[in-house]
Amino acid sequence: xxxxxxxxxxxxxxxxxxxxxxxxxxxxxxxxxxxxxxxxxxxxxxxxxxxxxxxxxxxxxxxxxxxxxxxxxxxxxxxxxxxxxxxxxxxxxxxxxxxxxxxxxxxxxxxxxxxxxxxxxxxxxxxxxxxxxxxxxxxxxxxxxxxxxxxxxxxxxxxxxxxxxxxx
Numbered sequence: 001x002x003x004x005x006x007x008x009x010x011x012x013x014x015x016x017x018x019x020x021x022x023x024x025x026x027x028x029x030x031x032x033x034x035x036x037x038x039x040x041x042x043x044x045x046x047x048x049x050x051x052x053x054x055x056x057x058x059x060x061x062x063x064x065x066x067x068x069x070x071x072x073x074x075x076x077x078x079x080x081x082x083x084x085x086x087x088x089x090x091x092x093x094x095x096x097x098x099x100x101x102x103x104x105x106x107x108x109x110x111x112x113x114x115x116x117x118x119x120x121x122x123x124x125x126x127x128x129x130x131x132x133x134x135x136x137x138x139x140x141x142x143x144x145x146x147x148x149x150x151x152x153x154x155x156x157x158x159x160x161x162x163x164x165x166x167x168x
Contacts, residue, residue, distance in 0.1 A: 004057055012057055013050045020065055021046070024072050027127050031076040033116050041079055045072040069132050070142045073124055080120075114164040122157035125150055 024045055029038035048071050049056075061067045115126050128139040140150035 004054055008057070009050065009053050012053050013046065016049060016056075016064060016068065017046055020068050023065075023132060024068055027069065027131055028072055028076055030112060030116055030127060030131065031073070031123060032079060037079055041072065041075045044075045044079075048075065063138065065132065066134060066138055066142050069128060069134070073127075073142070077120070110165060111161070114161050117164070118157055118160060121153055122160060125153040126157045126161075129154055 021042065025038055025042040028041040028045070029035055032038050032041060045068060049068060055061055056064065056067065115123060118126065124143055125139055128134045128142055129136065134142065136150050136154065137147050139154075140147045143150065145153075
């Protein structure tokens, strides 16, 4: 195991934050339904990543984005389990959440809102597959589930979203 200087580790972290910070924050925002909590989760994600940045620098981690997404999802789960989150109203108007595109259409707002309402196992696969652009195999690895289970979760999520959007 190589020993890296603090400067090299910090440079690697800054690069990760500049390349993946916005997408991690958006994913956390949709997962948590709260901009402030999402910013905290994204920050915590990069703090956790920094603690294990040597693994990344040594090439033990194949995909930075997948690695960060897994950390972010686990961080979001931890935040949702915290007693603080159980006692605050986290509902936000969809217009208040940071979206990837500067201008949004009503349909995309409704879709994002429907995704936010999904149970965690469906929300996670949708966020990883459609928001982060991972294939199902990578999604299954990030979530620690089999590829067929990931495929089933994605199909169920699509079915639920279709029903929700048809009702709306």
